[in-house]
Amino acid sequence: MDISTTTTVPADTATSANCIPQALLHLHAVDYHAGNRHILNKVNLHLQQGQILTLIGPNGAGKTTLVKIALGLLTPTSGTVNRSANLRIGYMPQKLQVETTLPLSVERFLQLAPRAVPADIAGALLEVGAAHVRHSRLQSLSGGEMQRVLLARALLGKPDLLVLDEPTQGVDLKGQADLYSLITRLRDSHNCGVLMVSHDLHLVMSATDEVICLNQHVCCHGHPEQVGNDPAYLELFGQAGARAMAVYTHHHYHEHTLAGEVVAEHVHDDSCQHEHAPHVLANPQLRGKDGQ
Amino acid sequence: MTDFLLRAVVAGLLLALVAGPLGCFIVWRRMAYFGDTLSHSALLGIALGLLLNLNMQLTVIFICCLVALLLVLMETRKSLATDTLLGILAHSSLAVGLVLLSFTKTQIDLQAYLFGDLLTVTNGELLWLLGGCALVMVVLLSNWNALLSFTVQPELAQVEGLNVARLRVLLMLIIAVVVAVAMKIVGVLLITSLLIIPAATARLFARSPEQMAFGASLSGCMAVAGGLTASWFWDTPTGPSIVVVAAVLFAVSALLKGRQ
Known part of the structure; x- marks a missing residue:
């Protein structure tokens, strides 16, 4: 279990891995309006330690909005958001477009994570299989390499919860399958929860424990097979x-x-x-x- | 006789030193138009200071900071057509400033405010510049990583615990302060160029954000030295001469880089 026993961690999280999984995130009846557009309608979401939860849905279904509410970047119009005490979140944004005018190497980018030390950076890059791009320019990375570097940045905060917004964006089909299995491995080795957004249920299938099918409201949810036939x-x-x-x-x-x-x-x-x-x-x- | 030249050199180099790293952020965050708007509004500060008989330097700083806060509001509401609104704000504040200036009894050298007059910098103005630049440099250096992280991906920075709203205001305010104290040196119409051109030059050679910031300071200092020299020997206007040298430095660097 990766959760370190710092003083900020509540006692119940610092126990062994075979204890009852801890609830990391709980959203209840979340509504979100932007102007007069109703983007989310009474959405419930529950995520536990060690669980992978995938949000799927068409464009404009409110997936990214829901993720931002879970992260605390947006405040819901109504409803409640509960995060477990001292929850450390590793966030992987939908895309990272770094201005070409900003000369930034992968290493320098990872150094921007709070309290990142060189050993951690090397370890995180190794873990996501991107050690070879350490000194590359961020703008020169391929789609798959960029996503791995973003994952590495998310891991640097030693997260209890990984939030990944379309982690396979701009990645070819083979690379997508690799990334999903990497995410599953990271969940296992860090024993963290994973909340991710995806377009493609067929690829997430083997990687996810639970699926929420979202189109402003929760259309259906459950195990991937179950949802696929709903x-x-x-x-x-x-x-x-x-x-x-x-x-x-x-x-x-x-x-x-x-x-x-x-x-x-x-x-x-x-x-x-x-x-x-x-x-x-x-x-x-x-x-x-x-x-x- | 050399007193005014010494003041000019010190003032110009001080400004170039701070404009380097600050200009990098303006380039990275595509804020050139924000800088323009801020500098145009500085003239409004001059006019108000003269009309209401207030401390000129303080009035300019106050007006610039006020406009900066307005710009932060505009920046966060992306739904508006920002560039159009900025254009309106920039040029109308400049025009209002010019109109207000026509009501003042005192004769002022408008040219000096529009294009700068480095050679007439007084000891008092130099002190304001020193104070402003020192303040901005301290803020920049002590928030360097945070500002950089915020520039790369604001939402990621926020999830990682940075106060992004505070950083946004902070950056806009230090740009306002630099614009306000630099007005006398290159003038409201040329301030943005001193922020942007050296940064663009440094970009050609830099391999890290820090190298780019340092290189921008360096090429800014070279532009100030070159512009002052030209002004001294050929009696050209100082502010525009500095910008011309900065532009030449950029063009030569781009050519050299292109050949490689």
Whole structure:
């Protein structure tokens, strides 16, 4: 367990790893208005130590707003936000656009973290697999390297909670899978909670414990498989989302048209016998898994 | 005879020293237009000081700080068309200042306020400059890492425990103070250039923020020395000469850098 026994840590967090997981973050009935736009509506969120919680939802669903409320960067219009006492948060912003006029190396960037010492910086870079870019210019990094450096900065504060806003932005597909498994490893080694925003449930699937599907309000939540089959999820993500789910879990609880679109209105029961041939034709990449 | 030249050299170098690191932040945060607006409003301070018979230097500092706070408000509300509003604020405050000046009985050398008159700097003005520059330098150095972190990513800085709202106000206020005390040296129309051009020159060679700040101070000092020399030998206006040398330094550096 990584939580150090400084005087600021309450007694119940400084116990061994096999104790009851501590609640890190609790949001209750959070509303947020910007002008006359209703961005969040009665959102509840509960996150425990060692748990990975993923927020998914379409653009404009309020994911980033919710993250900012959790971080304390925004104050909700109504509702309550409880963070555990002396919670140390490691934050990875959605993107880091450093002005090209600012000459900044990765090392100098990491030194900006409060109380960062050289040994910690080297360790954090090693942990996220970015030791080789230590002396590179921040603006010269690839998408994947940049995200890893941002993760390293988040780790420097020895966080109890990692908050990651679209951690795989600007990263290719292979790199995305690598990043998600890195996040899972970090959760295990630091025993911290993780709250992250993602667009792609299909990639987060194996990396997350719980999913909240957000579209201003909580459409559905639960384990990733559960959410992937929820009518609310299918309605929100339609064809693309359903296809993505099919790649990974491939539960045909919903019906497809010839084009591969989900027919969400269709009610299923045991008498339903799906013909999968059209589906496979529409999604050739599924053929191997389907075996039909 | 050499007294006024000595004062001019000291004043110019002092200003260039502080303008270096401060100018870097203006470049990094794309605040050039904010600097312009602040300097234009300085003339309003002069006019008010003359009309109401107040201490000139204090009035200018007060007006600049007031406008600085207004700008912080505008900066935080990104939804407004900031550049248009800044343009309106900058030029209307300059115009109001000029109109108000026409009502004053005293004859003032307007040219000196618009383009600076380094060679007539008095001991009193030098003391104000020294005080202002020392204050700004102390604030800059003691908040260096915080200001840098805030510049790179304000939200990350805030989550890490920095008071971002305080830093935003602090930065704008020290720019206001420098503008207010520097007005006599390069004039309201040229202050921003002394903040930005040396920083841009240093950017070409710097590999860290600190190198860039130091290089900006250095190239600013070179511009002051060169401008004063030109002014001395060829009787050119001092303020514009300094800016011309700064611009030449930038152009030559950019050419040299481009060749590599």
